[in-house]
Amino acid sequence: MERESFEDEEIGKILSDNFVSIKLDREERPDVDKVYMTFVQSTSGGGGWPMSVWLTPDLRPFIGGTYFPPRDHGRRPGLKTVLMRIMDQWQNNRPALESTGDRILDALKKGTAVAANPGESPPLAPDVATRCFQQLAHSYEEEYGGFRDAPKFPTPVNLMFLMSYWCVNHSTSEGVEALQMALHTLRMMALGGIHDHVAQGFHRYSTDSSWHVPHFEKMLYDQAQLAVAYITASQVSGEQLFADVARDILLYVSRDLSDKSGGFYSAEDADSVPTSGGREKREGAFCVWTASEVWELLPDVVEGATGSATQADIFMHHYGVKVQGNVDPEQDPHGELQGQNVLIVRYSVELTAAHFGISVEKVNELLASARAKMAEVRKSRPRPHLDTKMLASWNGLMLSAYARVGAVLRDKGMLERAVQAGNFLKEHLWDAERQTVLRSCYRGDDLEVQQISPPISGFLDDYAFIICGLLDLYEATLQTEWLQWAEELQLRQDELFLDKQGGGYFCSDPSDNTVLLQLKEGSFVMAL
CATH class of the missing domain: 3.40.30.10 (Glutaredoxin)
Known part of the structure; x- marks a missing residue:
């Protein structure tokens, strides 16, 4: 429009x-x-x-x-x-x-209007959890994971719930099923085109049921929640794949969505100008590949490979690259991806190795080398627009991601980055005089952090996600200053948003008479 x-x-x-x-x-x-x-x-x-x-x-x-x-x-x-x-x-x-x-x-x-009925006892937590599990199980798609037909969204909150449900019910068939649904979905997403195999991170959603052709936008809050989901999956399953994906997500965020102040940018657009020229932006132009580009970039013959296969042959086989492109026209209504390929893992490393008669170690080495070369090519392409707005709530989510992944992997650099994020929130998105979280700031033309004028006061999700991030940071570092600030923010959240008569929290300040409806969302309720 x-x-x-x-x-x-x-x-x-x-x-x-x-x-x-x-x-x-x-x-x-x-x-x-x-x-x-x-x-x-x-x-x-x-x-x-x-x-x-x-x-x-x-x-x-x-x-x-x-x-x-x-x-x-x-x-x-x-x-x-x-x-x-x-x-x-x-x-x-x-x-x-x-x-x-x-x-x-x-x-x-x-x-x-949402309020507790007087005299009515709330349902028991196990009953609510079982009902949620049943609803997810009913909508679960068994072949590729996820909870609906196309378009498919990652919905990490569902995956975290399922892993938590397993922790409580691990001895039951329902608990085992919950864990299987979560792990299979995370595994298939990691193999799919929704996962950027060259430059890490996850795209917004998949336009098809197999996680192949994404809407290429990358959002900060997706990266944050998926990093936590993948590191949690590594803890409950012991699979290295999940830990590797969590690390890769944060590598992308550190490289492409990080501000020198310690904050995190909101998003990268889906569209960009294609390298072939022209002024018209196209969906996914920054991310997709033609077969000829792969052949030109990876021409070397691999010693010992069946049929004198080149590095390009092995890469194209493993990632499903086709001469005519691998995007179904149904997933490309505007013809922007015609002849292009979205990388998706079609075979395991073991099957690729067997197909070309070389070792698994050799395949891993060749694929890593190819991805590095392709990442260098990406650097010369016109980049998608970067939204340099920094939102308090999304930065709180990313604070949790760095703290939790860093703690599990015992990665000192990630924990230092988490502390930077905490300091950024306190310096740029906390008005100490008014005792108020601020909703957002942005990178100015001089590359310095600037506040929106007039500043927008924070909403319930800003307080809730910052508090959660501070608790995760405290658990990862045992620095009490973060716990103290979390307690202060919780008290302030209660003052601003708690519905003392009806129960629960309003999403925005109920005293703001310019907002015509006072709404509540259960996903943001938090108490220490």
Whole structure:
């Protein structure tokens, strides 16, 4: 919509002349996004981004939706049509629109109110856990892991729950099944194209059921939660693969998402300019490979290999590289990946070694050498856009990742990086005078950390994830200053967000009257 609609001169003039247009960064103001996404989901039966919502001057929504093409397309109305209809109704039937906004908001307030019922005992924790396990088992996809058909998201919170469920129920068949689901999913993701085999890290999600063709965006919070999931899997299973993947994730974050201040950037985009030239960005251009590129880069014949195979032959066999490209057209609706290959492990190292008549050690050496050469080629490609915004909550998650992975691997460098992250949070995202966490900051043009003006106060997830990270940092270092700050933040979180009458925590400060709905999400409840 940014290119199609908002850069359209006719549509731009209609908006400028008749509306007050506000573009919201949903990562900076998740509280506002939640309100209007709840409205869109309630009135249309679905939701997602981009999201467009029309409000009355007092911020009450009356029409909303997700994607609108610039002009009418089939049964989908174009943005121009929607704008003209709203203008007509606002001029000729304004009281009805305002009344609609009032009724919808009242219904949303009733429908989203969450409070404990007086006198009613909460369900027992084991019963809740069993129900969660059953729901995940019902949606589990056995061949490649994960919990739904395409598109597939990593959902590390589900994987962590399953491993925790096994810890409590390891002597039962359900516990064993829970562990198997978690480990198989993590293993298949590590082998899949959602995992960047050249430059480490994980992409946002897979467009297919086999984790092969990803949406190539890389998000900080995915890296953080997956690093913790993989190091936990290594602890419960003893498999070195999982520890190696956790280490690789943090290698990517240290190299590509780290600021010199100790903070972590939010994301890398999916699109970039292809090396073949042109100004139009393409999905995955930075990450994919043609067969000819692999042949040109890895031409050496491997001594002793069957049929005088080259390093390229071995690499292409192992990672499923094809002359015509290995991306199914169904996963490439815009033709951006035609003739390209997304690396995915098709065979074990043992099977690749047997196929070419060489040792497993030799295959590992050849593949590592090839990946290093390809990483060097990547450095000369136009990089995707880097979002240098640094969010408190996501930095808290990454603090946990460095502390936990560093502790398990006994890696001094990772623990030092975790301490840097803790110091960054205290220096740049904590207002000591107001005793308030700040939501975000960013890297300025002078490469120094700058605060958004005016600063955005933190939300529940900022406090919860920083507290969790500080507890992990304390356990990893035994430095009491981190435990003390965690306790202070917990008390402040209770003051700002705890619902003393209804129980639980609000996602945002309930005293902020500019946010029309006070919502709760169970995933952020935390207490020391």
